[in-house]
Each structure stands twice: as C-alpha cells, then as structure tokens.
Amino acid sequence: MTPQAGLRDHFASGATWPLEGRLEALRRLDAALTGHEDALLQALHDDLGKPEFEAYSSEILPVRQEIRHAIRHLPRWAAPRRVATSWFHWPARAALSMQPRGAVLVLSPWNYPVQLSLSPLVGALAAGNTVLLKPSEFAPATAAALQAMLEEALDPGLVQVMQGDAALAAALVAEHWDHIFFTGSGAVGRRVAEAAARTLTSCTLELGGCNPCVVDGSADIGLAAKRIAWGKFLNAGQTCIAPNHVLVHESRFEALVAALKARLTEFYGADGQGLQRLAHPAHFARVAALLGQGEVLHGGAADAARLHIQPTLLAASAPPEQEIFGPILPIIPWREGAALLDGLAAAPAPLAVYAHSRDRALLAALRQRTRSGAFVVNDHVVQATVADLPFGGVGPSGQGRSHGQAGFEAFSNPRAEFRQSPRIDLPMRYPPYEGKLAWVKRLMG
The missing domain is CATH 3.40.309.10 (Aldehyde Dehydrogenase; Chain A, domain 2)
Known part of the structure; x- marks a missing residue:
C-alpha cells in the first residue's frame, strides 16, 4: 500500500473527524516537541548552524504556541456557524460547517525546517485531515529528526513523512490530493500550482518577495x-x-x-x-x-x-x-x-x-x-x-492564508448547509407567476 493510499483509507474510516481525536493528536505532537527538543536543536545546528536560542525561539516555540492556540480554540473553530436567512427562506435554517478536506500534502522548505513543517501540520490535524509531509532535502538532519519524532508520536495512518529530492516532490504534486500546502520560492510555487491545476487540487502557496x-x-x-x-x-x-x-x-x-x-x-x-x-x-x-x-x-x-x-x-x-x-x-x-x-x-x-x-x-x-x-x-x-493574524502573500508572494484560525480554515472545506421544513411550503416561488412579481418587488424593496 502506498503512503497516499494509507492516508486515504484512514481518512475514509472516519477516524479523523471526532473533535477529541484531533485534540489528542495535537497534544501528542506538543509532547513530542518536548521529548525530541534536543534532537531537533542539534539537527538545526547541523543543517544550518543555528544558535540554540534562535533555533528554539524561531522554530520550536512558535510551533508550540500554534499547537496550544489550536487546542484552546478548536471547539469554536470547528462548531457549525449559524447563518441568517431572509423571509423568502422561512422557516428554513442555514449554517456553515467546516469539513476536513481529506488527504493533504505539505511541502516544507529548508530555511525554517521545523517551524514550516509543523505549523501547517498543526492546521491540517486541527481540521481533521491526514497528512503526507515532504521536508526539504537541503535540511537532511532536520528531516530525519522530524520523521523519527512523528513516527513515534502519531498514527502512520494520520501522518506520513517521505524524504527525497525535487524529483520526489514533482512526483507527489502530480498525484491527486485534497489540498497542497507549499512553502518555498516563487519559481517552484508556479510549478506546484501548475501540477495542482491538472488535478483541480486546491493550494496554499507561501512564497516570498522583495519586502x-x-x-x-x-x-x-x-x-x-x-x-x-x-x-x-x-x-x-x-x-x-x-x-x-x-x-x-x-x-x-x-x-x-x-x-x-x-x-x-x-x-x-x-x-x-x-x-x-x-x-x-x-x-x-x-x-x-x-x-x-x-x-x-x-x-x-x-x-x-x-x-x-x-x-x-x-x-x-x-x-x-x-x-x-x-x-x-x-x-x-x-x-x-x-x-x-x-x-x-x-x-x-x-x-x-x-x-x-x-x-x-x-x-x-x-x-x-x-x-x-x-x-x-x-x-x-x-x-x-501573532496567533490570530493570518499569514500569507498576494499574487507573486503567495495565495491563501495560514496560522491560527486561518490555518484551520485553509485545510477545511466550508460546507453550506440548508434545512427546510417539510411542513410549510410557501407558494410564492412556484409557477404560474402571474401577479406575483409586484409582491416580490414590494417585499424585497
């Protein structure tokens, strides 16, 4: 069985939908960050020469804050949201529910290889998805440390890690996913978007720009x-x-x-x-x-x-x-x-x-x-x-948003729900229409 097939089967089983299961996955990820902190800090030094203070404050701490923010707010984010209706819909009720997208792909870069791998993972897990993470080959020690941590902490049906070079990334984006989250250069981002367009896969692209x-x-x-x-x-x-x-x-x-x-x-x-x-x-x-x-x-x-x-x-x-x-x-x-x-x-x-x-x-x-x-x-x-400030770009600097609720929503399908009563059926909408237009104009103003 391929990793993608395993992720799809796990999602199809319904195991990722319950809120408590999502919260437990986030708690396990938080605990794993503590247990593997020394290994991650060493890997960041080996790959990038990062000082321990910068490695912790810019890589591990932001992810830990993202996890805890998600745990605190997930019940509200995931709850159905009532939507107002007009007189024409009476006595119907409308709502918006946030569904998980399914099996998603995360392609992360080398410059912040822990933060930019795990931050989107937090949003994906909070939203109830299964995830394939492909870390950058230019931070190999960190990729190996992330794989060891995630394989220990999380169900393989929930999260898979695949290491490889650009050829693997190209092969992965050519497959059909329910969402792709890419962080990297604009040139590679265009190729990801082109490949995703061929399978009509939605994308979040975090690129760059001359700030x-x-x-x-x-x-x-x-x-x-x-x-x-x-x-x-x-x-x-x-x-x-x-x-x-x-x-x-x-x-x-x-x-x-x-x-x-x-x-x-x-x-x-x-x-x-x-x-x-x-x-x-x-x-x-x-x-x-x-x-x-x-x-x-x-x-x-x-x-x-x-x-x-x-x-x-x-x-x-x-x-x-x-x-x-x-x-x-x-x-x-x-x-x-x-x-x-x-x-x-x-x-x-x-x-x-x-x-x-x-x-x-x-x-x-x-x-x-x-x-x-x-x-x-x-x-x-x-x-x-800032946890509640969405992060992302415009045009050549990216599309879509991440972090906090925006990250949860990036990995969610906002599903419109409409429930009408079978007991009351207003005749205004049905033909014949003679004499009804004047009433509609009067009521709608």
Whole structure:
C-alpha cells in the first residue's frame, strides 16, 4: 500500500473527524516537541548552524504556541456557524460547517525546517485531515529528526513523512490530493500550482518577495536600525518576511548606515563571524553573486568553504529586482514621497511592507498605495507570531492564508448547509407567476 493510499483509507474510516481525536493528536505532537527538543536543536545546528536560542525561539516555540492556540480554540473553530436567512427562506435554517478536506500534502522548505513543517501540520490535524509531509532535502538532519519524532508520536495512518529530492516532490504534486500546502520560492510555487491545476487540487502557496522597508525623516534612527538589523539578519537573512532592502530618506541615509554598522558589530562581532552560515553551496553561490550589486558599506567578505557571508550593507541606487534571501541589505536613498509611493505601488506585491515613521500621512499613503500580505509599522517579522493574524502573500508572494484560525480554515472545506421544513411550503416561488412579481418587488424593496 502506498503512503497516499494509507492516508486515504484512514481518512475514509472516519477516524479523523471526532473533535477529541484531533485534540489528542495535537497534544501528542506538543509532547513530542518536548521529548525530541534536543534532537531537533542539534539537527538545526547541523543543517544550518543555528544558535540554540534562535533555533528554539524561531522554530520550536512558535510551533508550540500554534499547537496550544489550536487546542484552546478548536471547539469554536470547528462548531457549525449559524447563518441568517431572509423571509423568502422561512422557516428554513442555514449554517456553515467546516469539513476536513481529506488527504493533504505539505511541502516544507529548508530555511525554517521545523517551524514550516509543523505549523501547517498543526492546521491540517486541527481540521481533521491526514497528512503526507515532504521536508526539504537541503535540511537532511532536520528531516530525519522530524520523521523519527512523528513516527513515534502519531498514527502512520494520520501522518506520513517521505524524504527525497525535487524529483520526489514533482512526483507527489502530480498525484491527486485534497489540498497542497507549499512553502518555498516563487519559481517552484508556479510549478506546484501548475501540477495542482491538472488535478483541480486546491493550494496554499507561501512564497516570498522583495519586502521593502521605508525609513523617513521622522523615524527614530537608533531604534529603527536595531530592529532592521535584527529582522534582516535573523537566520542569516534566510527569512521570507525579512526586510529585503531599505528605502531611507536622503537626509537620514548616513545616520542610518552608521547606526546599522554599530548594531551589526554589536550583534555579530567586528568580523561578522557571529552570524550563522548559509544553508547549502548553491544558495551560497547565488547570494554571494549579489555582493557586486552596490557599493559595500559594511562587511562584504564571503567564505565558500564555510558557506559564510558577513552581514553586509550595500549602497544602491534602485531596489533589487529579486529577493535576496541572505545577509545582504541594500540601502537606497529617496527624496520625494510621491516618487517613493509610485515605485512601491508599481512593484510586485511582497509578503510584507515595513515602515519606520511617525508621519501619519505617509503611513496612511503607504497603507493605501501598496499591496502586501502584511503592513508593519516600526518593527519586523514579529507580526508572524501573532496567533490570530493570518499569514500569507498576494499574487507573486503567495495565495491563501495560514496560522491560527486561518490555518484551520485553509485545510477545511466550508460546507453550506440548508434545512427546510417539510411542513410549510410557501407558494410564492412556484409557477404560474402571474401577479406575483409586484409582491416580490414590494417585499424585497
């Protein structure tokens, strides 16, 4: 029996539908995170060189919070929701019930291989699905640790893990699933969407984008620099919602650069060696090639043998056309607000638009003129840790939403239910219609 067949059979048995069974699966996953914490932290260090604090706070803790949030709110999320009806439907009742989709596929990336594997798993299990998880081959130690943990904690009919490369992923998305959840690059996301379209399979796509960060003349430069440096260089810049580049008013350019240099030295040392390495050689080569796209203001050294690039600041004249996804931050000065807004409005919609400002008019204009999955003022990245804020992109940065109730709904089929009484049957809707239209217009207004 194939893993997919086993998942479908388990779902067809009805075992995933009862609420208590879903809650028990979530509790077992929570306990497994505690029991396998050391193994997961070691795997994250082996694959990505993650410091223990960052590995725990950005990988394990968010999943644990997601699980506990789901356990607390699942009875309400899963309960049928009454829907109002009009006089024409009397005495009928309408409701919306959230059904599990069935057997679903989760394809997770290498940059946050624990969080971005288990967070969608939480939503899928809460919604009552069975799941095949295919972790990234570029984080092999973490993939093995996840497989060991999930095989120990959960029924194999409920969750299966398959390890493999891009060929396995292509084979999996070519099969028919009841939903596909993909996190990764836009290029691969397009291929996933194309394959899913051939089987009419719904998708959630969490992609990326060139997230801009606007800094104007009213910003607190010291605080802005601290938060930009943290958000950008967390995980060596390998974060889909990291600020991709900074657009700073020309009057604050030098002050911001000086403050960023000071923060990067404080965070990672004068030589930048406190920053973790990049994930794998192909990714290192792609990011290192971007070092020549501006004047190096800070850092700039790259060590291919160690897959390490210093935290780097570049002076640039225009925003980069591609997502950097690494420890390089272009800084671009701007003069006129109108030109700034026109450029942002014309750019592809990113996962997030960031702004450091106290100018309410500018913030209102940025909010209105830009499109993105999130709009964040005076901070970075932490919007993704708010349990009830849906996470996702727009257009090229993704489709669909996850986290909290949005994640539960992504893996659910909202089924419309309508119940009419067999005892009362209003004659208005039946032919012949002579003389009825005037009454309908009068009643409907």
